[in-house]
Amino acid sequence: MATPASSAPTPSPLTGPVVVPTACYLGVAVPARLADEGARVALVLLALAREHSASLGGLLVAALMVPHVVAAPVAGALADRVRHRRLFHGLGLAAYGTGLAATAWALGRLPTALVLLLVLGAGCCAPLVTGGLTSLLAELLPERALTRAFSIDSTTYNLAGILGPALAAMLAATIGPGAALFVLGAAALAGASAVALLRLPARPPTKHGRRALRPAVLVAGAREIVSNPPLRSVTWASSVGQIGIGALPVVTALLATERHADWAAGGLMTAFAAGAMAGSLTYAVKPWTRTRPERVVLLCLPLTALPLALAACVSGTTLTTALFAMAGWATGPLFSALLTARERYAPQPLRTQIFTLGAGLKSTAAAAGAAGIGALGGLGAAPLLCMAATAQIVAAALGVAQLTHSPRSAGRAGGGSGGGVRDAQDLLPDSSQEVSRNDSGA
Known part of the structure; x- marks a missing residue:
């Protein structure tokens, strides 16, 4: 006898076809956020090793962190408007990782002002590592899976907060702070490569094309x-x-x-x-x-x-x-x-x-x-x-x-x-x- 539809078990939000996009997403988020958390420690250690300046280390960390809020509106607005989101997010993470890796070579070899600009440029891509990646979950997963998916995503921040600084310190002690920062940049590049696995179809073309950001x-x-x-x-x-x-x-x-x-x-x-x-x-x-x-x-x-x-x-x-x-x-x-x-x-x-x-x-x-x-x-x-x-x-x-007392009602698509x-x-x-x-x- 067929089981009545009303008594059929409800599928788990994190089983079946949901597992693959979640795993692909974690393959992007984990290495990118490890690099983001670890870079703050590696930059200070690198400044101490090459320039013997803790104040320069603080300036480098500030240059990496300040754009998190300054560049966030621009990065977010661009991400909301581009047609090819995989390309956009992949290039953003790649630019972040390349900036870290280039800084590992440049500090002590190029003028400090140029190094600060290099780190500042990497920091402008940092909003895509945090909120930019998280915003993709609503595109990758059905609505019934989002609450648990956001909980899992939050663990990537916790994991990065625990392992990122420890990894940076361990690598700096074993292979040197410059090599440590380079490895962290490579981790961000690995996350950028994994963006290709995300199922993000291109947005349909618009009648008049994409207008410039106003x-x-x-x-x-x-x-x-x-x-x-x-x-x-x-x-x-x-x-x-x-x-x-x-x-x-x-x-x-x-x-x-x-x-x-x-x-x-x-x-x-x-x-x-x-x-x-x-x-x-x-x-x-x-x-x-x-x-x-x-x-x-x-x-x-x-x-x-x-x-x-x-x-x-x-x-x-x-x-x-x-x-x-x-x-x-x-x-x-x-x-x-x-x-x-x-x-x-x-x-x-x-x-x-x-x-x-x-x-x-x-x-x-x-x-x-x-x-x-x-x-x-x-x-x-x-x-x-x-x-x-x-x-x-x-x-x-x-x-x-x-x-x-009467908060806005919000649907998934409408907000x-x-x-x-x-x-x-x-x-x-x-x-x-x-x-x-x-x-x-x-």
């Missing part, structure tokens, strides 16, 4: 973030919370010094990153919600704050390590839900721009947190850790305040409210608007 196009993503309540809430909440998270490397270094435990500087951050990976995988197995990801973001912020605040009050390093792992665990679902919220509420014509801009804001907030806490280092580790925890509470309160989608589609070529109108009429 200022209105470049600010469209920012306008949508400001005007779309759920997007606005998760963007500002996650960015403010990242100020505290970005300060943790400085705080852990102070803790290690105060408690005479040299291992704690790296060990506490490793525990935090490992906890974040565990949280992401937990959320991938059992998502808390599929319809209101912004609630997960706002809930996880205070859940991150509590262990951090407790860690400021205890003295044992073992207990402190466990509390850091607990705080990291809470950031796993937070980041997964943040990615889901961006995809759910972003209008399709602006999706990549919103992903890259959101990632850039988080990177900038983390850098500001590290700089701000570093300037207050004389206060001691415990007060600074309380500040990092307080940032999570402030972020949650800000996120709640930014939400309205925000009718007004937001119309604004976004006004920026598209005429034929794209005609298609959108025909779809809405159907």
Whole structure:
């Protein structure tokens, strides 16, 4: 007897044809993000080895990081408009990897200003390594698989955060910092090559061709973030919370010094990153919600704050390590839900721009947190850790305040409210608007 359709088992979102595109995507994301995280350490070590200048190392890292937010609107807008996305993303990752590899040779051989420009150019491609890649998941996978896919994607950031700096330091100690940076550049190039495996069909040609980028196009993503309540809430909440998270490397270094435990500087951050990976995988197995990801973001912020605040009050390093792992665990679902919220509420014509801009804001907030806490280092580790925890509470309160009682309804393709989608589609070529109108009429 045939099994009734109503009693047939529901296929798992990560089985069958979903596995192949997910595996291909990971083949791109993992090496590219390992290179991105490891390069920050390798650049400092290279500057120390060749120029004996820690300040130059800081300038190189800044040159690599600043474009994460400055170039994000341009990179995202281009990615949203190009026809051949595999070619565009592949060339972007290849340029990033080539920039790192070229810097490995150029530092100490070319004028410092030229080296900084080289790193700055690589940094302009960096938004494609973070938010740009994540935005492709909605094109590669069915909607039913996206919540878990975003959780898996968030683990690539955690994995890169754990292994990238460690890999850079290990390679620098064994084969030299220049060779280490070259290997990281080669890893990014390997990710660029794997882009060819992604099933991203070319967008159909438009009636009048692709128009040049106008200022209105470049600010469209920012306008949508400001005007779309759920997007606005998760963007500002996650960015403010990242100020505290970005300060943790400085705080852990102070803790290690105060408690005479040299291992704690790296060990506490490793525990935090490992906890974040565990949280992401937990959320991938059992998502808390599929319809209101912004609630997960706002809930996880205070859940991150509590262990951090407790860690400021205890003295044992073992207990402190466990509390850091607990705080990291809470950031796993937070980041997964943040990615889901961006995809759910972003209008399709602006999706990549919103992903890259959101990632850039988080990177900038983390850098500001590290700089701000570093300037207050004389206060001691415990007060600074309380500040990092307080940032999570402030972020949650800000996120709640930014939400309205009637958030925009969002479909996968449409994103925000009718007004937001119309604004976004006004920026598209005429034929794209005609298609959108025909779809809405159907």
